[in-house]
Amino acid sequence: MPTTRVQTGIRxxxxxxxxxxxxxxxxxxxxxxxxxxxxxxxxxxxxxxxxEIKLTEEEQNKYRR
Numbered sequence: 001m002p003t004t005r006v007q008t009g010i011r012x013x014x015x016x017x018x019x020x021x022x023x024x025x026x027x028x029x030x031x032x033x034x035x036x037x038x039x040x041x042x043x044x045x046x047x048x049x050x051x052e053i054k055l056t057e058e059e060q061n062k063y064r065r
Contacts, residue, residue, distance in 0.1 A: 020034060
């Protein structure tokens with residue numbers, strides 16, 4: 001089944017990775033699921049303060065992997 005999700009690699013300090021994995025397990029989420037929630041929360045907080053992030057197609061291409 002096709003997906004629109006983009007795979008990425010993230011580097012963490014070992015202690016940070018252990019702690020975020022601990023939190024994910026306590027919340028019955030995968031590490032990936034927990035990181036997605038954190039990213040969505042970060043975006044929502046930013047947009048609540050600064051307004052919706054609106055990118056042109058050119059800007060979107062600049063930030064694509």
